[in-house]
Amino acid sequence: MRDAIRQLRIRGAPAIGIAAAMGVVLGIRNYSGTDRAGFLRHLGQVCDDLAGARPTAVNLPWALDRMRRVARSMESDDVDAIKLTLLEEARRIRDEDAAMCRAIGHNGESLIKPGSGVLTHCNAGSLATAELGTALAPMYVAHEAGRAFRVYVDETRPLLQGSRLTAWELQQTGIDVTVICDNMAGTLMKQGRVDLVITGADRIAANGDAANKIGTYSLAVLAEAHGVPFYVAAPSSTFDLSIEDGGAIPIEQRDPEEVRRGFGRLTAPPEVRCYCPAFDVTPARLIHGIITERGIIRPVDRSGIATMLS
Amino acid sequence: MRDAIRQLRIRGAPAIGIAAAMGVVLGIRNYSGTDRAGFLRHLGQVCDDLAGARPTAVNLPWALDRMRRVARSMESDDVDAIKLTLLEEARRIRDEDAAMCRAIGHNGESLIKPGSGVLTHCNAGSLATAELGTALAPMYVAHEAGRAFRVYVDETRPLLQGSRLTAWELQQTGIDVTVICDNMAGTLMKQGRVDLVITGADRIAANGDAANKIGTYSLAVLAEAHGVPFYVAAPSSTFDLSIEDGGAIPIEQRDPEEVRRGFGRLTAPPEVRCYCPAFDVTPARLIHGIITERGIIRPVDRSGIATMLS
Numbered sequence: 001m002r003d004a005i006r007q008l009r010i011r012g013a014p015a016i017g018i019a020a021a022m023g024v025v026l027g028i029r030n031y032s033g034t035d036r037a038g039f040l041r042h043l044g045q046v047c048d049d050l051a052g053a054r055p056t057a058v059n060l061p062w063a064l065d066r067m068r069r070v071a072r073s074m075e076s077d078d079v080d081a082i083k084l085t086l087l088e089e090a091r092r093i094r095d096e097d098a099a100m101c102r103a104i105g106h107n108g109e110s111l112i113k114p115g116s117g118v119l120t121h122c123n124a125g126s127l128a129t130a131e132l133g134t135a136l137a138p139m140y141v142a143h144e145a146g147r148a149f150r151v152y153v154d155e156t157r158p159l160l161q162g163s164r165l166t167a168w169e170l171q172q173t174g175i176d177v178t179v180i181c182d183n184m185a186g187t188l189m190k191q192g193r194v195d196l197v198i199t200g201a202d203r204i205a206a207n208g209d210a211a212n213k214i215g216t217y218s219l220a221v222l223a224e225a226h227g228v229p230f231y232v233a234a235p236s237s238t239f240d241l242s243i244e245d246g247g248a249i250p251i252e253q254r255d256p257e258e259v260r261r262g263f264g265r266l267t268a269p270p271e272v273r274c275y276c277p278a279f280d281v282t283p284a285r286l287i288h289g290i291i292t293e294r295g296i297i298r299p300v301d302r303s304g305i306a307t308m309l310s
Numbered sequence: 311m312r313d314a315i316r317q318l319r320i321r322g323a324p325a326i327g328i329a330a331a332m333g334v335v336l337g338i339r340n341y342s343g344t345d346r347a348g349f350l351r352h353l354g355q356v357c358d359d360l361a362g363a364r365p366t367a368v369n370l371p372w373a374l375d376r377m378r379r380v381a382r383s384m385e386s387d388d389v390d391a392i393k394l395t396l397l398e399e400a401r402r403i404r405d406e407d408a409a410m411c412r413a414i415g416h417n418g419e420s421l422i423k424p425g426s427g428v429l430t431h432c433n434a435g436s437l438a439t440a441e442l443g444t445a446l447a448p449m450y451v452a453h454e455a456g457r458a459f460r461v462y463v464d465e466t467r468p469l470l471q472g473s474r475l476t477a478w479e480l481q482q483t484g485i486d487v488t489v490i491c492d493n494m495a496g497t498l499m500k501q502g503r504v505d506l507v508i509t510g511a512d513r514i515a516a517n518g519d520a521a522n523k524i525g526t527y528s529l530a531v532l533a534e535a536h537g538v539p540f541y542v543a544a545p546s547s548t549f550d551l552s553i554e555d556g557g558a559i560p561i562e563q564r565d566p567e568e569v570r571r572g573f574g575r576l577t578a579p580p581e582v583r584c585y586c587p588a589f590d591v592t593p594a595r596l597i598h599g600i601i602t603e604r605g606i607i608r609p610v611d612r613s614g615i616a617t618m619l620s
Contacts, residue, residue, distance in 0.1 A: 152585075155569065156493070157465070157491035157492065157493060158491055160578075163569075163578035163582075164577060164578065167579055167582045168579045171581070177582060177583065178583045179569060179570070179582055179583070179584045179585070180585045181524070181525070182467065182491065182492045182493035183466070183492035183525025183528055184524055184528075184587065186525075186527050186528030187524065187527055187587065188585075214491070214493055214494055215491070215493025215494070217497055217500065218493055218496030218528070218532060221496055222528060222532070225534075225535060259473075259489060259490070263572075263577065264575060265574065267465070267470050267473050268470075268474065268489045269478045269481055271481070272473075272481050272487060272488075272489055273487065273488045273489070274488065274490070275489070275490045275494060275498075276491075277494065280496070280497040280500075
C-alpha cells in the first residue's frame with residue numbers, strides 16, 4: 001500500500017486517506033502477538049512507514065492519526081478487538097467519504113440541465129475518492145436520475161489525469177464524454193457547447209480563492225469571457241480558513257521533466273527550460289458557486305463561506 | 311521531396327512552397343532528353359507528383375504553377391537553359407520569402423521591449439519559412455539588435471510544434487526560451503510575466519478575423535483579460551479578402567488519434583470520443599495589430615487592411 005501511494009497508483013487526497021487507513025489494517029493483520037503495548041509499537045511502525053509514502057498529502061497523516069487514536073483509546077481491550085475496531089474505522093473513513101461525495105452530488109446535480117454540455121479539468125472523481133468524487137459527483141447523480149448531457153474533459157497536461165482517468169471513469173458509467181486538449185476549451189465555449197464548468201479544488205482560502213490543478217484558472221477566465229458559469233465542487237474539509245486569500249496558498253513546483261518528457265518520450269529540447277507549476281489559484285470573483293456536502297456557497301465570499309462552514 | 315512534404319518532415323506553408331519548387335529542380339535535373347515538348351511533359355509529371363503530397367496547402371500549387379509558367383514562357387530556349395532558369399526561379403521563391411520574413415521582423419521588432427516577456431504558440435519560425443519566420447521574425451531581429459528578452463512557448467498540443475520546433479530554433483539562436491504547457495499561459499499572464507503575445511496566422515479574413523493553430527483563440531481571450539497586447543504576424547499573402555469574416559473560414563478537423571495517441575502511446579481510453587480541430591479563429595477585436603511585410607495594421611479593421619494591402 002505504501003508503494004501504491006508513493007508511485008501514484010492511488011492518488012487524490014481522499015483516496016490516499018482511505019488507502020492509508022486500509023494499509024494500517026493490512027499492516028497489523030498478521031501481527032501474531034497478544035501483548036497490547038507490543039501491538040501498539042507495531043502499529044506505530046506501520047503508520048510511520050505509510051506516512052512516508054507522500055509526506056505532503058494532508059489526508060494521509062489525518063487518516064493515520066485517526067487510526068492511531070482509535071487504537072490508543074481502547075485501553076482495556078485485547079489485540080484482536082483492537083484489530084477488528086481498526087478495520088471498522090478504516091471502513092468508516094471510506095463510508096464517510098462516500099457519503100460526503102454523494103451529498104456533493106445531490107447538492108450540485110440540478111445545475112446540470114438536460115442536453116447541456118459540462119466541462120471539467122483533471123480528475124476529481126471516483127478514482128480520487130471513495131465513490132462518486134467531488135467535481136464528477138453532480139454528473140454521476142444527474143446520470144443516475146436519467147438525465148442526458150455531454151461532458152468535455154480537458155486532457156490536463158502535463159500528467160493527463162483528464163484523458164487517462166476522468167474520461168475512463170465517465171465512460172465506464174455510460175456518460176457521454178469527449179476528450180479535448182486543454183487549448184481547445186475556449187473554442188468549445190465560443191461554439192456554445194459548454195453550459196457549465198465544474199472542477200475540484202485542492203485548497204480554498206477564507207475568501208473563496210481556490211487552488212486547483214494548473215489550467216483551472218485559465219478555464220475560469222475563459223468561462224467568464226463567454227458567460228459560462230464556473231463552479232468548484234469540494235468538501236468543507238478543503239477550506240483552509242487560516243489562509244486569508246489565494247496569494248498565500250503555496251504552489252508546488254513539479255519536476256520540469258513532466259513537461260519535457262511527459263509521455264515517456266522527449267517532446268522538447270533536452271536542455272531547454274520548462275516551467276511546471278502543479279496548481280494555480282482561481283480568484284473567488286470568477287467562481288459562481290462552491291458545491292459542498294452541506295450545500296452550495298453562492299455567491300462566493302467570506303461571509304457565505306463562514307456561514308456554510310459554521 | 312514529395313515524401314518529405316507528405317510526412318510533414320517539411321511543414322509550414324512557405325517552407326512547403328519553397329521545398330516544392332526545389333523538388334521540381336530535383337525532378338528535372340537528370341532528364342537526359344533535349345526535346346522541349348518531351349521535357350515539358352516530364353516537368354508536368356514531376357509537378358503533378360509533388361502536388362499530390364499535400365493537396366490542401368495553398369503554397370504548394372502556387373509554387374508549382376509558378377515553376378510551370380516559367381518553363382512554358384521560354385518558348386525558344388533549349389532544355390538546359392530552361393533547367394537553369396527553373397533553378398533560379400526556385401532560389402527566387404526562397405529569397406523572396408526570406409526577404410518578406412525579414413521585413414516582418416523589422417516592422418515588429420520595436421514591440422519587444424528590453425527585459426520583456428513574449429509568449430508565442432505553435433511554430434511560425436525558421437522551420438516553417440525560408441529564414442526568420444513570421445511570428446518569430448520580430449524576436450530574431452530584436453535579438454540581432456542585442457536586446458535581451460524572454461520568450462515563453464506553448465507546447466501546442468496535440469502535435470507539440472511549440473516544444474519540438476519553436477523551443478529548439480529559439481534555443482539554437484541563443485534566445486532565452488521557456489516551454490510551458492498550453493494550460494499555463496493564463497497563470498503566466500496573471501503573474502505579470504507576459505508583456506506581449508505574437509502568433510502566426512493561416513488565413514485572415516477581410517475584417518481581420520484570423521485563423522491559426524488551435525489554442526490561439528484562448529490565448530487572445532486570456533491576453534485581453536490581462537491587458538496584454540496580442541499581435542498576429544503574417545505576410546500579406548495570408549489575407550483572403552474573398553472571405554468577409556472568420557465565420558466563413560473552413561476549419562480542418564484532424565484525426566482524433568492525434569489527441570488520443572499523440573506521442574505514440576495511448577493517453578486516453580481507446581474507444582473514447584476525442585475532438586481535434588486543427589485551427590480556431592480569433593476575432594479581429596482581440597487582435598491589437600497584424601504585423602505584415604508592408605507595416606503593422608493597427609487597429610485591425612476592414613479599412614486598415616484594405617489600405618495596407620492596396
